[in-house]
Amino acid sequence: MIIPPESVPGGRVVRATTLVIRDWTADGAERDVAPLHVHRADDEAWHVISGALRFRFEDHQVIAPAGGTVLVPAGTPHTFGNAGPAPSRFIIILPTRLDELISRLHESNPAEHPAIYRRYESELLE
Numbered sequence: 001m002i003i004p005p006e007s008v009p010g011g012r013v014v015r016a017t018t019l020v021i022r023d024w025t026a027d028g029a030e031r032d033v034a035p036l037h038v039h040r041a042d043d044e045a046w047h048v049i050s051g052a053l054r055f056r057f058e059d060h061q062v063i064a065p066a067g068g069t070v071l072v073p074a075g076t077p078h079t080f081g082n083a084g085p086a087p088s089r090f091i092i093i094l095p096t097r098l099d100e101l102i103s104r105l106h107e108s109n110p111a112e113h114p115a116i117y118r119r120y121e122s123e124l125l126e
Contacts, residue, residue, distance in 0.1 A: 020099040022092045023049075030084030032056065034105075036125040037117060038077045044094045045071045046080065051088025055080045077125050097121070 012023045026033075028051075036056065046053060047069045055062045055070055058077045064070050072078050082088050101120040105113055114124050 015096065015099070018096055020094055020096055022094075022099075024090055024092060026051070026053075026082035026088045026090070028082065028085050028087045030054070030082060032079045032081040034079050034124075036077055036079050037122060038125060039074055039098060039120075039122045041074050041121040042095045042098050043071065043073050044092065044098060045069065046093075047091040049089040049091065051086045051090075052083035053080055053088055053090055054083040 014021045032054075036058070046055075046064065048064050048066050050066050052063055052065045052068075053070070055064060055072070056079050062070065063083050070080075097120055101116065101122060104116045104120075108116060117124050
């Protein structure tokens with residue numbers, strides 16, 4: 001079955017029963033999208049289409065240029081963001097649970113974020 005993408009703010013998305021694929025953009029600002037965090041039960045993957053993304057882990061960081069792919073296994077503390085100075089475009093592949101987590105975070109007050117992360121078997125580390 002082919003599921004056509006739907007347009008959403010910031011890009012396009014395809015949703016299935018357990019997996020979500022998002023085509024997102026980030027402005028040229030060099031910043032992390034979230035504090036260092038961990039998903040205890042879910043993997044995430046990114047494929048950079050243009051620009052570059054910076055991934056920060058507990059003890060190192062990686063710059064993924066256009067054409068690069070990064071897989072973060074469950075249990076790996078991480079964060080990511082645009083590497084700057086140019087905008088970037090990327091595909092993120094994640095389970096529906098993490099897509100729901102991201103939606104809840106965007107709808108809520110930052111003071112609520114630690115509790116929201118915990119509801120999705122995740123944890124803020126800083």
